[in-house]
Each structure stands twice: as C-alpha cells, then as structure tokens.
Amino acid sequence: MAAKPSGAEAIKSASAGLRGTIAEELAQADAPGGLSEAAYTLLKFHGTYEQFDRDTATARKQSGQDKDWQFMVRVRAPAGRLTAAQWLALDALADEDSDGTMRLTTRQGLQFHTVRRGKLTHCIASIEEALLTTMAACGDVARNITTSPAPRRDALHARLEREAFALSAALLPRTRAHHEIFLGGERVGEAEEEPLYGPTYLPRKFKTSLAHPADNTPDILSNDLGFIAQTDQAGEVTGWIVTIGGGMGMTHNKPATYPRLADPVTVIGPDEVEAMARAVLRLFRDHGDRSDRRHARLKYVVAERGVEWVRERLSEDLGRALPPAPPLPKLEVPELLGWHDQGDGRLWLGVPIPSGRIADRPGMRLRTALREAVARFGLDPIATPQQDLILSNVRPEDRTALEVLLRGHGIVLAEELSPLARWSLSCTALPTCGQALAEGERVHAPIVAQVQASLARHGLLDERISLRLTGCPNGCARPYAGEIGVVGRSPGIYALFVGGDFEGTRLSFPLVDKLRTEAVGATLDPLLARFASEREPGEAFGDFCHRQGPDALRALLTPAVAA
Structure with missing residues (x-):
C-alpha cells in the first residue's frame, strides 16, 4: 500500500x-x-x-x-x-x-x-x-540557479551566465x-496546466548550479543537480558533466537523514542543459517521497536507487542511452574578493559582506556606501555564493575614488581580513527563521574571533580555512561541505564538524555533538596546534583532519569544553 x-x-x-x-x-x-x-x-x-x-x-x-x-x-x-x-x-x-x-x-x-x-x-x-x-x-520547485559570480569577459563565463538565465526562465x-x-x-482562479511540474509540483525544493573546474564557488556538489563545464583550449564549452543527488539538510539524531554530495552520473553535449534539467526534474517529480518531507529530497532517491538506476531512467526519458560520467576533474575555489581584471578593460572589486547583511551600523555604513558607489560609478552588483558582493564594470580611472568612498564609510575591504573571516558563512537563524535551534548570524563574528585567536597562537592566521555556521541542521550555509561546520542544536549549543575539504568535494564528519558557543575556539585549539606541528607539506586543515580521523582528533579534546 x-x-x-x-x-x-x-x-x-x-x-x-x-x-x-x-x-x-x-x-x-x-x-x-x-x-x-x-x-x-x-x-x-x-x-x-x-x-x-x-x-x-x-x-x-x-x-x-x-x-x-x-x-x-x-x-x-x-x-x-x-x-x-x-x-x-x-x-x-x-x-x-x-x-x-x-x-x-x-x-x-x-x-x-x-x-x-x-x-x-x-x-x-x-x-x-x-x-x-x-x-x-x-517552495517545492527549481530554486535560483547559481554559477560562478566572476564577471570575466570570456567565452566560458559568458556561457555559464547565459545558461543560468536560460535555465531559470525555463524552469519557472x-x-x-x-x-x-x-x-x-x-x-x-483555475489551475493552469503545469507540463513540467504537474498539479502538485515537486516533492521538495530543487537546487541547480553550473560551474567549471577552476571555479567551484557555487559548491556544485551540494546541489540536487549540477553541470560542470568541459572546455577546449579556447575556453568554449564542449560538454557538461552532470552531477545529481547533493543536498545539505539533515535532522539531529535521525540517521535516516544526512547531508550528501552529488554523484557524477553522465556527460552531455554543450547544448543539452535544459533537456537534461527537465528530465531530472521529472525523475524527482515521479520518484521522490511525497509522504515524508524529511525524506523527500532527490539525494535520497539517488542514494537508495543508485547511480545506474538514475542514468537508466534518464536515458528512457530522453530516448537515448546516456554514457557513464568521466571522473570528476580537480575542482578549485579561487579568490574573488579584492581587485580583479575583467578582461574587457574594466575591473571588478569583490567586497566582503559579513554574514551577507547589508546594513548601516555605527562605524560602518555598508548599505549607504554600496548605494552611493553603484549610483555614482554605474556599477552592476553580483551576489556571490559566499554572501559577498562583486561590484563589476569599474573603470580603471575610478578605482581610487571607489576605494576612498568605501573606506570613508568604514567598509573593511578583503585585504584587511584574515582568510578565515573572508571564507566564513552563516545563516540568518534567530530571531526570524522558524527552523532555527540556535543563533547563526548574531554569533558569527564572535565565533570567527575565537577561531582567529587560536590560529594566531599557532602561527596559522594566514591559513585559508572555510568555516560555515548554521542555526539548525538544515544547512543553508553548507556547513557539512566546508572544513569547519558549526551547526545549532539548541540555544547556545552547537555540533562541530571537521574534515571536509576547501574545494567542496568531501563532507566533514561530526566531531563534537554538543558544544557551547563560547567553547568553539577552545575546542578547535588542540586540533589547530597539532595541525601546525604535524601537517604535511601543503596540507590544508580539512585534509589534515580527514587524514587523522575522528578518533585521533577526539583524543586531543578537553572534555570540559563540551556541554
């Protein structure tokens, strides 16, 4: 039944x-x-x-x-x-x-x-x-389409942007x-026919992203559906590796729910993105769990049915045999903050936005600064998957004036921040989000400060480490796909995850189940100390934690810091 x-x-x-x-x-x-x-x-x-x-x-x-x-x-x-x-x-x-x-x-x-x-x-x-x-x-539909925010004026980035807009329109x-x-x-007052979604739309939300190997800022493997560009030497797209089944949400103490990275499923031609997206949506529409919303994401279909089953269903839908996917290329995450050459004679400036909040506060009038900069210099803003803002199309002759304007309003630019601060994310959480179990945005700065202090003690302040903070396990800030994940459990209490990689290709593992807000830095301190003294050449913090494993890392912890 x-x-x-x-x-x-x-x-x-x-x-x-x-x-x-x-x-x-x-x-x-x-x-x-x-x-x-x-x-x-x-x-x-x-x-x-x-x-x-x-x-x-x-x-x-x-x-x-x-x-x-x-x-x-x-x-x-x-x-x-x-x-x-x-x-x-x-x-x-x-x-x-x-x-x-x-x-x-x-x-x-x-x-x-x-x-x-x-x-x-x-x-x-x-x-x-x-x-x-x-x-x-x-809602239970295809959400906003993400891709590289870099406004590089080349064939590859123009294609990514064009595909994102086309896909967004096609899936509405x-x-x-x-x-x-x-x-x-x-x-x-009457329902129109929904040929793609049907009368009850999708079982749950559906997230899609496009990326290329040198820029995985969208964390493409955390999406339900991803398209990784394959290119020729001129940067023209020759095909897409299709990844399916990623998703961050889970529920504490419910092992049947879990975060998951997408699997590479197949490879398609350069002009087949929309057709494939529609086929994957139909698969999810018809096979997703509509009885239990905690089990209703596409990732569970892929995990339980397997990649070959998914490829077979998509082949039937599209009317041709789809080949297996090639191995994933090495994915990288570049620095997009600060000044960059767009490639068309103009520049972009990546402006760090703490927790993504654009507001005027005492000492830092961020919203006013951005409004004046956009109006005065005619800049086109681009929101990034890291909650920052790129100001694009800056004329070289306006570079100094733009910096003076921003600094005059107290804006802290990227070069003044530690890598940890630049690469940290947090969700909104309290006081508005109904899902929040603990604080998110409002404890972001103090938690970053704790970890920065520990990094400084061990000579690691310039180390690039990703930290993601969420007020609940739904994972809107992708905490399980970073090197350090801090996930709310109850007011003032968090679970701590480590061991993911900076590039977003490996999930973190749970290290501490219940931890007080003020103990995050002290808990990580012995791990960072060991990392500083025993890391292999060029080894990142997440890779070090993965190599050590949870048991060895837990042996370093001080029990008193846990709740």
Whole structure:
C-alpha cells in the first residue's frame, strides 16, 4: 500500500495552481494571528515565508499579545547578476517595506526581513517592476540557479551566465497565480496546466548550479543537480558533466537523514542543459517521497536507487542511452574578493559582506556606501555564493575614488581580513527563521574571533580555512561541505564538524555533538596546534583532519569544553 501523502501535498493539490486563499488572507492586513497553514505553505512558492520575531514571542504571549508577525521576501536573481538600476530599486525597498537592511543569500539571491502583511504585496510588486521576481525563490520547485559570480569577459563565463538565465526562465512554473495575487492580473482562479511540474509540483525544493573546474564557488556538489563545464583550449564549452543527488539538510539524531554530495552520473553535449534539467526534474517529480518531507529530497532517491538506476531512467526519458560520467576533474575555489581584471578593460572589486547583511551600523555604513558607489560609478552588483558582493564594470580611472568612498564609510575591504573571516558563512537563524535551534548570524563574528585567536597562537592566521555556521541542521550555509561546520542544536549549543575539504568535494564528519558557543575556539585549539606541528607539506586543515580521523582528533579534546 502506498504511503499517505503529506499534508503539504494535499495543500498543493487543492491550491488551484498555488492560489489557495492567499489573496483573501493578505487583504486582511490588520487581522490578528498568522496566516492559515495552507496560505503559509503556498506563499513559499511565491518567494516569501511568514515568520515572527522569536526574541519577543514569550514576553508578548505573557502579556496577552499576539506574536509579532512578519515576512521574509526572497529575490530570485539568476547567477546573482543585478543591474545598477535593480540594486538601487531594491535598496529603496529596504526602507519602504523592510527593516532598513538587505541580506545576500548563499544561493546568490537577496532577502528582505520584517516585511509586514500590509506591505507584502507592494514589496513583491516593486521587485517585479525592477524586472526581477520572487516567484520560485522558495517552495517545492527549481530554486535560483547559481554559477560562478566572476564577471570575466570570456567565452566560458559568458556561457555559464547565459545558461543560468536560460535555465531559470525555463524552469519557472506556468501558473499565473503570482501575477493575479501580487500584480493585479485578471483573476482566473483555475489551475493552469503545469507540463513540467504537474498539479502538485515537486516533492521538495530543487537546487541547480553550473560551474567549471577552476571555479567551484557555487559548491556544485551540494546541489540536487549540477553541470560542470568541459572546455577546449579556447575556453568554449564542449560538454557538461552532470552531477545529481547533493543536498545539505539533515535532522539531529535521525540517521535516516544526512547531508550528501552529488554523484557524477553522465556527460552531455554543450547544448543539452535544459533537456537534461527537465528530465531530472521529472525523475524527482515521479520518484521522490511525497509522504515524508524529511525524506523527500532527490539525494535520497539517488542514494537508495543508485547511480545506474538514475542514468537508466534518464536515458528512457530522453530516448537515448546516456554514457557513464568521466571522473570528476580537480575542482578549485579561487579568490574573488579584492581587485580583479575583467578582461574587457574594466575591473571588478569583490567586497566582503559579513554574514551577507547589508546594513548601516555605527562605524560602518555598508548599505549607504554600496548605494552611493553603484549610483555614482554605474556599477552592476553580483551576489556571490559566499554572501559577498562583486561590484563589476569599474573603470580603471575610478578605482581610487571607489576605494576612498568605501573606506570613508568604514567598509573593511578583503585585504584587511584574515582568510578565515573572508571564507566564513552563516545563516540568518534567530530571531526570524522558524527552523532555527540556535543563533547563526548574531554569533558569527564572535565565533570567527575565537577561531582567529587560536590560529594566531599557532602561527596559522594566514591559513585559508572555510568555516560555515548554521542555526539548525538544515544547512543553508553548507556547513557539512566546508572544513569547519558549526551547526545549532539548541540555544547556545552547537555540533562541530571537521574534515571536509576547501574545494567542496568531501563532507566533514561530526566531531563534537554538543558544544557551547563560547567553547568553539577552545575546542578547535588542540586540533589547530597539532595541525601546525604535524601537517604535511601543503596540507590544508580539512585534509589534515580527514587524514587523522575522528578518533585521533577526539583524543586531543578537553572534555570540559563540551556541554
């Protein structure tokens, strides 16, 4: 007997193409309480999550007040590319509809937080007016397409960018519900045919990326679907290695859930990206688990059915026998922060954005600095998978003036940061994310400071090490694919993972199950000390931890630092 579909499946099935009662509920801007479960579920497809301020929830409840309800709104920006005009339009929305800040995501998108119900429609409509969209930025569909953010003016990077935009457009749902609800479109109220997704869309979210071996900044193997470019000597794409089955999410103490890196499955021709993506989506649509959302990701289909089964199903779908994939090439992660030559006579400047948060704070007016830089110099911003921002198309004669402008607002540029600070990620977590078990963004700086102090003690401050911090095991900041992963378990308590590689081709292993926030640096200190004294020539920290193994590393730990 087939398992009963989850509640989310029933909501999607009865939604009339993602419409449900969203419009009616949003019209009640001053209504008490949150939205219905159905509206909450369906709004994800439109790029927004209803949330509440978790910092104030207990006190408000004790005083008889409702929760402080608000929305997160996510912009879908293929390849992270934005024009100067689009950036300025989004910057204006930060004040009009949000909390005066914006946040770059690890999937090259951009988010607004604390958007009120009465402002939601205006916020989303304004994003659409800027020729962007929030549609399919969340939900059980193909999410934002990521790729190398480097604005190099060569054939390879132009192809990656072009494929990302084309794929993003091709995989959008067909429903007109988004236009009806948020853009004043004619109310049809009936579900359009969704030839790719079907009436219940996908079992869960679906993440896609394109990369080339010399630039794996998108962490391509952490995606459900990846395309790794094969090129000739001129840099023209001659084919793509297709990787399938990656995903970061897991649940603590649930061994049936786990992070996973994608497997290379097959190789395709240079013009077959869209056809393959559609075939993989159909495979997931038809074979993903629709009864248990914790088991509903494509990675479990691949893990349990095997690569050969996946290749056979795709071969049947496409009507031809697909060859096995060749061995993966060596993947590298280049430095994209700082100054670089674009290759067309102009420059780009990669600006570090701590935790991706674009805000004006005492001593560092980051949002103002970026707004003035984009407006004054006509720069096109690019969001990176590391939550940083590339300012592209800088005229060489404007280089000094741009630096003076940024530094005048207190902006810390890449050369002033340690490699650890440059290569650290964190999710938003508390106080807005409903999934957060512990802090993320708000403890990012102190945790980085702890580890930096330990690195300095052992002469390792210039060592390139990736650290990823998340407030829950869902893994939005890809903690299991870095060298150090810090994953929230409960307020002030984290699990510690080590042993992944900087290039994103090996997962970390759990080292400590429960660790206090203030003990992260002290726990890593003996590992870093041993690394400094016993590393092999050229060995990275993650490689050292992998070579030592969990038992040897645990023997170095001081029990008192654990919770």
